[in-house]
Amino acid sequence: MGSLPLDALQPLDPDTFAADSSAVVDFLAGYYRDVDKYPVRAADLEPGRLRRLLPEAAPEFGEPAERILADVRRDVLPGLTHWQSPSFFAYFPMNASAAGFAGEMLSVGLNVVPFMWVASPAAVELEAVVVDWMARLVGLPDRFLFSGSGGGGGGGGGGVLQGSTCEAVVCTLAAARDRALGRIGHEGIVKLVVYASDQTHATFQKGARLVGITPANFRVVPTAAASGYALTGAAVRAAVEGDVARGLVPLYLCATVGTTGIGAVDPVRELGEVARRHGMWLHVDAAYAGSAAICPEYQGYLDGAELADSVSMNPHKWFLTNMDCCCLWVASPAALTAALSTDPEYLKNAGGGKPQAAAGAGAIDYKDWQISLSRRFRAMKLWFVLRRYGAAGMRAHIRRHVAMAEWFERAVSADERFEVVAKRRFSLVCFRLRGGGGGGDAMNRELLAAVNASGRAFMTHFVVEGKFVIRLAVGGAMTEMRHVGDAWELVQRTAEQLLQRR
Numbered sequence: 001m002g003s004l005p006l007d008a009l010q011p012l013d014p015d016t017f018a019a020d021s022s023a024v025v026d027f028l029a030g031y032y033r034d035v036d037k038y039p040v041r042a043a044d045l046e047p048g049r050l051r052r053l054l055p056e057a058a059p060e061f062g063e064p065a066e067r068i069l070a071d072v073r074r075d076v077l078p079g080l081t082h083w084q085s086p087s088f089f090a091y092f093p094m095n096a097s098a099a100g101f102a103g104e105m106l107s108v109g110l111n112v113v114p115f116m117w118v119a120s121p122a123a124v125e126l127e128a129v130v131v132d133w134m135a136r137l138v139g140l141p142d143r144f145l146f147s148g149s150g151g152g153g154g155g156g157g158g159g160v161l162q163g164s165t166c167e168a169v170v171c172t173l174a175a176a177r178d179r180a181l182g183r184i185g186h187e188g189i190v191k192l193v194v195y196a197s198d199q200t201h202a203t204f205q206k207g208a209r210l211v212g213i214t215p216a217n218f219r220v221v222p223t224a225a226a227s228g229y230a231l232t233g234a235a236v237r238a239a240v241e242g243d244v245a246r247g248l249v250p251l252y253l254c255a256t257v258g259t260t261g262i263g264a265v266d267p268v269r270e271l272g273e274v275a276r277r278h279g280m281w282l283h284v285d286a287a288y289a290g291s292a293a294i295c296p297e298y299q300g301y302l303d304g305a306e307l308a309d310s311v312s313m314n315p316h317k318w319f320l321t322n323m324d325c326c327c328l329w330v331a332s333p334a335a336l337t338a339a340l341s342t343d344p345e346y347l348k349n350a351g352g353g354k355p356q357a358a359a360g361a362g363a364i365d366y367k368d369w370q371i372s373l374s375r376r377f378r379a380m381k382l383w384f385v386l387r388r389y390g391a392a393g394m395r396a397h398i399r400r401h402v403a404m405a406e407w408f409e410r411a412v413s414a415d416e417r418f419e420v421v422a423k424r425r426f427s428l429v430c431f432r433l434r435g436g437g438g439g440g441d442a443m444n445r446e447l448l449a450a451v452n453a454s455g456r457a458f459m460t461h462f463v464v465e466g467k468f469v470i471r472l473a474v475g476g477a478m479t480e481m482r483h484v485g486d487a488w489e490l491v492q493r494t495a496e497q498l499l500q501r502r
Contacts, residue, residue, distance in 0.1 A: 009062075020065045021105075027069050028101075031077070032084065035478070039455025040088050041081045050079055081458065086478040089487060090460040092260065092288045092317050092428075093475025100322035103384030107377040115375050116347065117363035124364050127379035130386070131159030134327050137391055138286075138293035138313065141306040144329035159329040160369040161378040165287045167371055168312040168328040169207040171340060175330070176252045176281035176309070177211050178339040184249060192251040193217045193243050197231035197266065199259040201285065208252075217248065228423055229262055229464065231255065233270035240278050250278045255308070257301050258289025261462035262422040262430045262469070265289070269304025276307055284311040287326070289426050291318035292402070295395050298426070309335070318427075318475050320397060321385050325378050333369070341368035401427040401474045404484045408472060411488050417495060421464065427474040430462065433495055441468040443498065450494045457487045 010016065053075045083094050114123035128146050135144050144157040162168045173194070180192060194208045198220050208218050219239050223229040240250045253275045255266040268284055275282035284305060290313025292298040305311060312328045315321035330336050347367075367373050389397070405427040412418045412431045421430045432444045445461075448470050452458055462469045470491075474484060 103381030272307025
C-alpha cells in the first residue's frame with residue numbers, strides 16, 4: 001500500500017482495493033472502541049486550525065493509505081464533533097451502525113447511478129421495494145404505496161429516497177406550486193401562501209423561497225403550551241380564512257410529527273381536514289419521530305395521514321442508517337413528476353431497442369422525483385439495515401432509547417431545582433433550571449455552556465415562549481443507560497457549582 005508510480009496507477013485494482021478498505025475498516029473499528037475517550041465536542045478550537053496544519057497545495061504524487069490515515073488520526077479527529085459518541089445528545093441523532101456502514105460500502109463500491117430504470121434496473125426496483133417496506137412498517141395508508149406490477153397491491157402512490165428533508169420539502173413545494181398554478185395561471189404565484197407553525201423546521205421557509213413563494217406569503221402560525229406547542233386546526237383555519245378574504249390562495253400546509261425544538265406533534269387529521277377544505281397540499285414532516293412509528297404504540301401520531309399529499313422521515317436520524325437517507329412518499333407521483341421531470345434527447349431510449357416506456361409500470365425514472373439528475377444507490381444501505389436487524393430489532397432499538405429518555409425525564413422532575421418544559425413523547429427531553437426572567441435564561445445558558453465545555457457530553461438548546469431550554473436527545477447507537485446517567489450527574493454537579501457561585 002505504498003505510493004504508486006504513475007505508470008502503475010490502477011484505481012480499482014482488487015488487491016489494492018481490499019488492502020486499503022481493510023485499513024479503513026480497522027481504523028474505524030479502533031475509533032469506535034475509543035470514541036468515548038474523545039471530548040464529545042472540541043470546544044477550545046478556533047476556526048482555521050486545519051488550514052494551518054495542512055499543505056497549501058495537493059500532493060503531486062500519491063501517498064500510502066497508512067500515511068493518510070495517520071494524518072486523519074493526528075489532524076482531523078481532534079477537530080471533530082463526535083456524533084457517534086455515546087454522550088452526544090445534541091440536535092437530533094444521526095446514528096450509524098455496522099449494517100448501515102456495510103450497506104454504504106456496497107452502495108459506493110458498486111457505484112451505480114440509478115437516475116433512470118434503464119441506468120440500473122435492479123437499483124431502481126430495490127428502491128421501490130424498500131420504500132414500500134418502510135411505508136408498511138410505519139403504518140402509512142396504502143395510498144402511499146406503489147401499485148401495478150410487483151407493487152403488492154398498493155394504492156397508486158409511491159416513494160423515493162432523497163438525501164434530506166430539505167430536498168423533499170423543495171420537491172413537494174414545487175409539486176404543490178405547479179398544481180395550483182395549473183388552476184390559477186402562472187401570474188398567480190404572487191398569491192400563493194405557505195403555512196407552518198413557529199415550531200416547524202426552518203427548511204420550509206428556505207424551500208418556499210426557492211420555489212418562488214414571496215417571503216411575505218409565508219405564514220408562521222403561533223403555538224402555545226396549552227396545545228403542547230402543536231399547530232391547531234383553529235389557528236390555521238383563522239389564518240387561511242384571513243388570506244382568502246384578501247384574495248390570496250392557500251397552497252401548502254406542514255404538519256410536523258416531532259418538532260426539532262421540543263418534539264411537539266401536530267394533529268395530522270385535524271390539519272388534514274383544513275387542508276382538504278381549502279385545496280392545500282398537506283405535507284407531514286416526521287424526519288425525526290417517524291422512525292418511532294415502527295412501534296405500534298407510536299403510530300397513532302400519524303393518524304390522518306390518509307389526508308396528506310406527502311410524508312417524509314429520515315432513516316439517517318434514528319433508524320441506524322448512516323447518512324444520508326430520507327424517505328419521501330407521495331400520494332400522487334404524477335403531481336411530483338409533472339413539476340420535476342425532464343426529457344432530454346440524450347436520455348431517450350438509452351437502452352436501445354424498444355422505447356423505455358414499453359418496459360411497463362415498474363420502469364420508474366427517479367430523476368423525475370428529485371432536484372438533481374444523478375443520485376446515489378441509497379436503497380442498498382436501507383435494505384441492508386432492514387435485512388440485518390429486522391423489524392423486531394429496530395423496535396427494540398427505538399424503545400431502548402425512549403426508556404432512557406423516560407428515566408432522564410423522571411430524574412429531572414424529581415429534582416426541585418429543575419423543570420421539564422415540554423411533554424416528552426419520544427426520546428427528547430427539554431428541561432431547565434427553575435428561575436424566571438432574563439436571569440433564569442442567563443443561568444441556563446451558562447449551565448449549558450459549562451456542560452458542553454467539559455467535553456463529557458454535548459447538548460443543544462431551544463427557546464420556547466421566550467424561555468431558554470436545554471435539549472437532551474437520546475439516540476446514539478452506542479448510548480447506554482450509564483451514559484444518560486452520567487449526563488444527568490454532570491448537569492446536577494455543574495448546576496450546583498453555578499448556584500453556589502451565584
